[in-house]
Amino acid sequence: MADTTNIGSLSRRAFLKSSGAAALLVGFALPGGSGSRAARAEAPLQVNAFLRIDTDGTVTILANHSEFGNGAYTIIPMLVAEELEVPWESIRLEAAPTRPEYYSPVFGEYLTAGSITVFSLWEPLRTAGAQAKAMLMDAAAAEWDVPPEQVTAQVGVVRAGDRQAGYGELVAVAQARNIPLRESVTLKTPADFTVLGRDRRRFEGRSKVTGEARFGIDIKLPGMLYASILRSPAYGGRPQSFEDSETLKVPGVVKAKAISNGVAVLATNYWSARKGRDALTVTWDEGPNTGLSSEGFFEEYRVLADKPGMLAEDIGDSLSVLAAVQKPLEAVYELPYLAHVTLEPMNATARVETDRCEIWSGTQYQSNDQERVAALLGLPQQAVTIHRPLMGGSFGRRSSKTADFTIEAVEVARGESVPVQVIWSREEDVRSGFYRPLFVHKLRGTVDDDGMPLAWHQTVVGQSIMQHTKHDPAYMVDGMDIYSLDGCLQEPFGVFSYGTSYAIPNHRVETHNPPKVGVAPQEWRSVGHSHTGVAYECFLDELAYAGGRDSFDVRQHLARGNARMSAVLAMLREKSDWDAPLPEGWGRGVAARVYSVTPIAQVAEVSTDDGNYRVERVVCVVDCGFAVNPLNIEAQLQGGIAMGLSAVAGEEIVLERGRILQSNYHDYPVLRLNQMPRIEVHIIDSQEVPTGVGEQALAPTAPAVLNALFAATGRRIRRLPIRHHGLQLS
Amino acid sequence: MIKFTVNGEAHSVEGDGTLPLLWYLRDIAGMTGTKYGCGAGLCGACTVHLDGEAVRSCVTSVAAAEGKAVTTIEGLAENADHPVQQAWAKHQVPQCGYCQPGQIMQAAALLAKTPSPDTDAIDGAMAGNLCRCGTYPRIKAAILDLAEPAS
Numbered sequence: 001m002a003d004t005t006n007i008g009s010l011s012r013r014a015f016l017k018s019s020g021a022a023a024l025l026v027g028f029a030l031p032g033g034s035g036s037r038a039a040r041a042e043a044p045l046q047v048n049a050f051l052r053i054d055t056d057g058t059v060t061i062l063a064n065h066s067e068f069g070n071g072a073y074t075i076i077p078m079l080v081a082e083e084l085e086v087p088w089e090s091i092r093l094e095a096a097p098t099r100p101e102y103y104s105p106v107f108g109e110y111l112t113a114g115s116i117t118v119f120s121l122w123e124p125l126r127t128a129g130a131q132a133k134a135m136l137m138d139a140a141a142a143e144w145d146v147p148p149e150q151v152t153a154q155v156g157v158v159r160a161g162d163r164q165a166g167y168g169e170l171v172a173v174a175q176a177r178n179i180p181l182r183e184s185v186t187l188k189t190p191a192d193f194t195v196l197g198r199d200r201r202r203f204e205g206r207s208k209v210t211g212e213a214r215f216g217i218d219i220k221l222p223g224m225l226y227a228s229i230l231r232s233p234a235y236g237g238r239p240q241s242f243e244d245s246e247t248l249k250v251p252g253v254v255k256a257k258a259i260s261n262g263v264a265v266l267a268t269n270y271w272s273a274r275k276g277r278d279a280l281t282v283t284w285d286e287g288p289n290t291g292l293s294s295e296g297f298f299e300e301y302r303v304l305a306d307k308p309g310m311l312a313e314d315i316g317d318s319l320s321v322l323a324a325v326q327k328p329l330e331a332v333y334e335l336p337y338l339a340h341v342t343l344e345p346m347n348a349t350a351r352v353e354t355d356r357c358e359i360w361s362g363t364q365y366q367s368n369d370q371e372r373v374a375a376l377l378g379l380p381q382q383a384v385t386i387h388r389p390l391m392g393g394s395f396g397r398r399s400s401k402t403a404d405f406t407i408e409a410v411e412v413a414r415g416e417s418v419p420v421q422v423i424w425s426r427e428e429d430v431r432s433g434f435y436r437p438l439f440v441h442k443l444r445g446t447v448d449d450d451g452m453p454l455a456w457h458q459t460v461v462g463q464s465i466m467q468h469t470k471h472d473p474a475y476m477v478d479g480m481d482i483y484s485l486d487g488c489l490q491e492p493f494g495v496f497s498y499g500t501s502y503a504i505p506n507h508r509v510e511t512h513n514p515p516k517v518g519v520a521p522q523e524w525r526s527v528g529h530s531h532t533g534v535a536y537e538c539f540l541d542e543l544a545y546a547g548g549r550d551s552f553d554v555r556q557h558l559a560r561g562n563a564r565m566s567a568v569l570a571m572l573r574e575k576s577d578w579d580a581p582l583p584e585g586w587g588r589g590v591a592a593r594v595y596s597v598t599p600i601a602q603v604a605e606v607s608t609d610d611g612n613y614r615v616e617r618v619v620c621v622v623d624c625g626f627a628v629n630p631l632n633i634e635a636q637l638q639g640g641i642a643m644g645l646s647a648v649a650g651e652e653i654v655l656e657r658g659r660i661l662q663s664n665y666h667d668y669p670v671l672r673l674n675q676m677p678r679i680e681v682h683i684i685d686s687q688e689v690p691t692g693v694g695e696q697a698l699a700p701t702a703p704a705v706l707n708a709l710f711a712a713t714g715r716r717i718r719r720l721p722i723r724h725h726g727l728q729l730s
Numbered sequence: 731m732i733k734f735t736v737n738g739e740a741h742s743v744e745g746d747g748t749l750p751l752l753w754y755l756r757d758i759a760g761m762t763g764t765k766y767g768c769g770a771g772l773c774g775a776c777t778v779h780l781d782g783e784a785v786r787s788c789v790t791s792v793a794a795a796e797g798k799a800v801t802t803i804e805g806l807a808e809n810a811d812h813p814v815q816q817a818w819a820k821h822q823v824p825q826c827g828y829c830q831p832g833q834i835m836q837a838a839a840l841l842a843k844t845p846s847p848d849t850d851a852i853d854g855a856m857a858g859n860l861c862r863c864g865t866y867p868r869i870k871a872a873i874l875d876l877a878e879p880a881s
Contacts, residue, residue: 069826069863201822208827209818210810211763211803215828218762226757251745269757270766271749343767343775343828343862392765392828393862426768635825635868642864665772665860674853676866 045171047132047181049101050125051080057156057168059086062096064104065121066112066364067204068391068398069639070694071632074203075118076125078629082195083129083187086156086167093203095388098366110367113399113523115596115692118628122690123187130185136167138182139174190626190687199631204390216362216389217347223418224349225254228273228425229408231262231432234286234658235519239263246279256280259411261432266412270423289658292518297438297655298334301461301514305332305442309459309510310480313489316506321455325446328455329546333443333535334719337653338436338524339668344392345429348409351419356383358419361406362391362398369403373410395643396523400434401469430668431660435653436524437463439484441535451547452557453540455506460484462531463521464513480511486528487593487699488536498594500536501565502558518655525643529595529699534648534720537591537703542716551707552578555592555601565592565599567684568621575682576603576619585609586616589707591700598624598691602641604677604704608712612730613722615645615677615705620697622681625688633693634681640697641679646671648702649729650721675729734795736761737805747793751785752776754792755802763803763831767860774859777832777839778802784839803831806838814838817872825863833859837873845878 042055052060061080065072073093081088096102098110106120107113133153140158141148143165151160156167165173173179190197207213232238242263244256252272256265263282267273322328348361350373357377363369366386374381391398400406405424413420424432439462448454464481466472474495475482482494488509490499524530544554552573559565569592573579578588585608592601605617618641627633650669654661662668702720709727710716717725732743736759743754750769755761755778764787767775771786778787779801780794806812814837824830833856840847840855847855852873861869 069824071825201819202824204827205819205822205824208824208830209815209834211831212810213827214762215765217766220760220762269753271753271757341862343765343773343826343860345766391826393826395862423766426770426773631822635822635865638867639825639864642866643862664768664770666770670860670862671864671866672857672860673866673869674857676864676870679867 045174048128051128051132053132053167053171055168055171057166058092060092060094063093064096064102064110065117066388068364068394072112072117074200074632075628077203078195078200079121079125080129082193083126084133085153088195098370098386103367112364115694118690119692126187127185130187131181134182134185135174135179136170139170139177139179140165142177143173196628200629213390215344215392216360217344217423219349219360219389221419225266225418225420226270226273227264227266227412227420227422228277229262229264230277230280230282231428232284232286234290235660236289237284237287240283240285243281247276250276250279264412266420289518292655292658294438294655301440304461304512305440305459309512311510312480312485313491313507313509315490318455318457318506318508321506322444322446322457328444328446329542330444331539331542331718333441335439335531335534336720337438337519338647338651339430339433339653340395340397340524341668341670342393342397345426346405346424347422348406349419349421350409350413352410352413358385359406360387360389362389363406364394364398369406372403372407376407376410395525399523427663430663434520434522436530437521439531443539445543447543447547451549453504453543456504457508458488460488460511463516465521465523467513481513483528485511487532498597501562501594501599503561504558526595526695526698529593533593533699534702538706541707552590555590564623568599568601568623571682572601572603572621578603585712587708587711589704589711591703593699595696595699596692598696600696600700602700602704604708606708606712611726612728613709614730617678619680623684623686624693625686625690627683628690630683633683636693637681637697638679641701642671642676644698644701645705648705648720648722650723652721732792732796734798734800736800737802743792747791749792750788751790751792751795752787761802761804765828765831774836775829775832777835779835779839784836803835812838813876817876821868821872823865823868823872825865829861833869841876847877
């Protein structure tokens with residue numbers, strides 16, 4: 001076992017003795033908090049697979065969710081602390097090993113995704129905390145021979161009358177007396193919360209201002225080599241042969257080797273590996289994509305959008321209503337590929353031995369990476385250890401279904417006697433990744449005599465993310481990808497238990513899944529909503545104008561049967577000053593979405609000046625149930641709005657003859673500080689089960705901005721990004 | 731032999747003077763607080779101070795550092811308690827945190843030169859430091875919090 005002290009925050013490896021399930025107790029301290037790491041000679045109390053209390057009173061949670069900016073490492077100890085009655089910052093976090101007992105009950109895999117971390121941990125972690133506290137209180141009652149109802153617990157201390165004992169002392173008592181775990185415990189109601197519902201600072205926050213936070217790219221192992229990969233200029237190409245004589249002359253370069261999708265140069269530092277890579281001469285088999293271009297896809301999809309597709313929803317009789325209208329309103333919305341461009345470029349470190357493999361990878365999908373690495377190496381799955389460094393953003397990129405960047409590090413490290421770290425250059429990250437698929441939406445609609453939407457017919461065309469993956473059974477319904485349609489349907493569909501919140505009397509939605517060729521489609525923050533939000537909410541705006549109705553009135557009318565969305569919209573109307581006049585050249589736009597159960601709506605306010613526009617203000621109202629950590633909710637909503645604005649204003653990946661034209665932040669522009677609008681966030685006061693906020697805010701931003709631009713300029717932009725229409729965000 | 735100091739300590743590099751300071755710091759000096767983001771001076775994640783000036787270490791060669799003082803996030807303040815770091819903690823700026831060492835170094839250089847930046851000055855100085863998580867409102871608030879009242 002190599003020394004792991006050099007990997008910073010994940011440094012001090014704990015090998016814990018335990019009674020029983022010893023395998024569960026090997027963990028890695030995650031950064032943050034102030035929990036002590038005193039040596040423990042006595043057996044800790046293993047409350048369940050996730051929660052352990054040591055005889056010194058240290059509370060440790062084995063966290064099975066990843067931190068990539070989402071706030072998971074803060075929420076997890078908060079949920080336990082609330083019921084266990086310990087200061088939340090005193091809790092230690094360890095990365096739970098990649099084993100089935102730690103898989104997410106929602107996904108059945110070790111995966112952090114879908115903005116459901118809080119929702120999925122809400123009951124289990126509070127219950128674990130309550131059970132642990134009950135066990136310690138029962139131990140005290142038995143030890144002191146007092147009735148259980150006289151026992152109280154606060155701040156890690158159990159009391160009855162004038163007796164008291166710390167949790168640590170009671171660990172031994174509970175075990176000696178064989179105190180059983182109570183199956184049923186009563187959880188606190190929000191009125192009694194002292195930890196939850198308050199602004200809590202990021203658990204690992206300090207390490208992120210000191211420079212100590214260790215991301216995957218910061219992993220340093222003894223003898224480790226760095227690798228840089230030369231990839232095919234055409235997406236999906238493979239190397240046929242290579243010439244490395246110039247490469248091997250570069251000081252620091254150790255060797256070059258072909259892997260399935262490129263040629264890797266290994267060196268003692270990354271810069272040497274890069275220089276060596278740039279000196280390679282490679283003959284490529286450019287693969288199957290060289291005839292493919294974004295424009296070709298748009299043309300093909302526009303044709304498909306005019307043809308009947310698979311029927312996802314047919315409420316009322318849209319076709320007849322529209323056939324009876326002389327000239328229904330019609331529009332086509334076109335949305336390009338998008339890249340995630342996390343600030344930390346993809347990277348992974350692997351040490352491959354004959355009977356096992358260790359991985360340090362910023363993946364949010366540990367069980368998949370483990371499974372695929374094991375299959376590649378012909379090892380049992382548990383012979384593959386996945387370490388969990390912090391991640392420099394994800395936005396969906398790190399839930400790769402092929403485990404691409406992890407697998408690649410294993411391919412490079414295989415056959416080497418030392419660990420190897422593969423670092424992608426930014427250019428590789430932009431050109432060789434996975435993308436929000438390109439979509440075309442065709443919409444037709446009409447209004448009733450009052451100007452309210454009467455019939456809607458939408459055809460959604462774009463490649464499925466889930467089809468032909470192992471998620472196919474869960475996310476495909478009769479050949480339709482529920483993610484492609486998320487945000488278009490009024491009724492629940494497949495495992496998605498929610499609709500748009502709107503009730504248009506005649507509502508028909510069809511879809512085509514064109515063949516999955518070209519660049520690989522992947523989740524991108526808010527997934528389907530990143531394109532359906534634009535098409536749906538902008539066309540709804542078009543219908544509102546066509547009917548001579550106020551855009552906000554139309555949404556409130558359509559959502560009148562949905563109490564939560566109605567409350568969100570009522571608050572938004574007031575907070576955004578929707579009914580107040582604006583200066584000449586300014587405009588307001590509204591959009592309302594339901595993503596993963598959470599209703600959220602925004603008003604964007606833009607000002608325009610010749611070819612420039614500025615998003616002055618975005619007002620956002622969300623109902624995410626009980627607001628567990630308002631500070632993090634606000635941060636997530638700000639971040640979602642920033643990314644939504646970034647995409648609509650400037651982001652676009654263009655495929656031409658199988659090549660991606662963009663390469664770095666100069667030609668794939670992301671939002672800058674000076675372009676950031678003033679953001680006002682309002683959270684509906686609620687005692688309901690908390691639901692997600694990580695992706696939700698992104699969904700309404702793009703359409704709200706587009707609708708505001710229309711209000712300001714009279715121009716409908718239906719092909720993104722906005723910058724192609726002579727309008728620059730300032 | 732190229733000589734410079736990093737956080738007050740003497741460093742020397744033999745060989746390739748075109749080696750970017752970023753990779754010297756990360757892979758040779760083993761200081762990983764300075765981050766790689768783009769390699770082309772486009773994102774600001776690698777920002778360090780060279781004689782007090784904020785520079786992009788990914789496009790600054792070690793030869794360009796000859797005789798100069800390099801300051802990284804690790805050396806910004808003795809106990810990592812520089813006012814900017816404190817303000818970043820107070821305003822809970824970081825989300826994923828990856829760009830933040832660069833943001834902090836950029837902000838520290840701004841405030842050293844312009845103790846009372848207005849929002850235009852903040853926009854101007856910070857526009858080159860990208861944050862994909864969208865922490866910009868908090869960055870702005872933290873810097874404004876530090877801005878001395880104009881005299």
